[in-house]
Amino acid sequence: MKRRRSKDKEEIMESLVRDDIMSMESYAAVEPVHVLAERVGVPLERTAKLDSNENPYGCSPRVRQALGNFEFYHTYPDHAHREMREMLEEYTGIGTEYIGVANGSDEMIDLILRVVLDPGDKVLNFPPTFGTYSVHTEANRGGLLNVPRDPDTFDVDIAAAKSAIDDRTRAILLSNPNNPTGNLTPERDILELLETGLLVIVDEAYYEFSELTVAHLVPSYPNLIVLRSMSKWAALAGLRVGYAILPPTINDCVYKSKPIYNVNMAAEIAAKESLKDAQYMKQTVRTIISERERLYRLLDEQGILKPLPSQGNFLLCQAPDGNGARIKEHFQNRGIFVRHFPALYDMLRITVGKPEHTDAMIKALDELEV
Numbered sequence: 001m002k003r004r005r006s007k008d009k010e011e012i013m014e015s016l017v018r019d020d021i022m023s024m025e026s027y028a029a030v031e032p033v034h035v036l037a038e039r040v041g042v043p044l045e046r047t048a049k050l051d052s053n054e055n056p057y058g059c060s061p062r063v064r065q066a067l068g069n070f071e072f073y074h075t076y077p078d079h080a081h082r083e084m085r086e087m088l089e090e091y092t093g094i095g096t097e098y099i100g101v102a103n104g105s106d107e108m109i110d111l112i113l114r115v116v117l118d119p120g121d122k123v124l125n126f127p128p129t130f131g132t133y134s135v136h137t138e139a140n141r142g143g144l145l146n147v148p149r150d151p152d153t154f155d156v157d158i159a160a161a162k163s164a165i166d167d168r169t170r171a172i173l174l175s176n177p178n179n180p181t182g183n184l185t186p187e188r189d190i191l192e193l194l195e196t197g198l199l200v201i202v203d204e205a206y207y208e209f210s211e212l213t214v215a216h217l218v219p220s221y222p223n224l225i226v227l228r229s230m231s232k233w234a235a236l237a238g239l240r241v242g243y244a245i246l247p248p249t250i251n252d253c254v255y256k257s258k259p260i261y262n263v264n265m266a267a268e269i270a271a272k273e274s275l276k277d278a279q280y281m282k283q284t285v286r287t288i289i290s291e292r293e294r295l296y297r298l299l300d301e302q303g304i305l306k307p308l309p310s311q312g313n314f315l316l317c318q319a320p321d322g323n324g325a326r327i328k329e330h331f332q333n334r335g336i337f338v339r340h341f342p343a344l345y346d347m348l349r350i351t352v353g354k355p356e357h358t359d360a361m362i363k364a365l366d367e368l369e370v
């Protein structure tokens with residue numbers, strides 16, 4: 001039962017927190033699939049969860065086995081992530097001193113902004129893009145300097161970005177490929193951003209699907225950070241492991257200021273087993289890439305949702321005029337969950353699922369009265 005809070009208590013609680021956090025907008029996170037399934041009355045096993053860019057094939061079987069067999073959950077994990085960093089050195093080809101691990105790449109964004117932002121500093125951002133960039137910037141007392149992408153191609157406008165920079169701008173956040181638009185910013189544009197001397201944070205959460213990276217540039221550029229995730233290609237979204245490839249001095253500051261045991265033991269075991277089984281997981285990535293192309297082709301032929309080309313494991317699609325919410329609901333009633341962006345031309349983002357998810361979606365669209 002909810003207890004009623006008195007007005008006095010409410011005022012005291014409000015006076016105890018930062019005003020800027022009090023007035024911050026909440027991130028609109030996707031609801032858990034069992035909640036959505038129950039709401040629409042579709043059994044969980046008949047749902048298609050295509051709203052959070054997860055890997056529908058699940059994690060490596062080695063992960064499940066290793067988690068079940070491990071006997072030391074009563075001990076704290078390694079705060080310095082030594083074994084994971086060694087394995088990531090092997091995976092990325094970049095030395096352990098350049099590698100930092102976190103509770104998802106999302107936490108890594110927070111940790112990096114924590115060590116670089118002074119109150120009032122600005123972070124250059126290219127909307128439409130990943131929503132938590134603004135959460136972490138604001139939570140770390142920074143402000144966003146938004147330079148919108150081209151409305152047709154969603155390319156970053158490098159000239160506009162450079163001229164927007166002022167003396168409070170400290171960092172640039174670039175999702176590459178960009179979530180939710182799926183397009184890539186080429187290396188030559190990133191080199192131009194690096195020339196500004198600002199810290200350039202390139203978020204490569206979908207690297208394994210795009211295969212374009214600037215990670216090899218990190219040892220040569222003291223102002224470049226690359227973020228990576230184990231959530232997508234390794235299917236570990238629920239266990240939370242991400243990492244950064246970053247200049248060692250910044251990495252040391254991250255390790256000094258992070259929560260000590262930020263990566264739990266289960267997540268560490270899962271990450272290590274996934275890296276050992278990278279070949280197997282990469283096969284699921286290849287399957288998803290070819291399904292992405294099939295989903296694109298089928299949607300394009302059908303002509304109701306217009307997909308944009310994508311280098312991620314998702315497709316951003318234009319809904320027919322003013323029909324985004326209706327199509328999302330039509331899918332939802334059939335247990336197909338996608339992400340709707342009302343403020344982004346009413347578009348829908350569809351995670352690439354298994355072939356049967358594609359088929360269910362195309363069938364649902366055939367049944368739609370437009």
Ligand SMILES: Cc1ncc(COP(=O)(O)O)c(C=O)c1O
Nearest residue numbers: 104105106130179205229231242
């Ligand atoms: C561009 C981008 N960066 C980071 C993340 C967060 O990934 P993680 O699960 O590693 O925190 C996501 C998740 O959707 C994403 O789309």
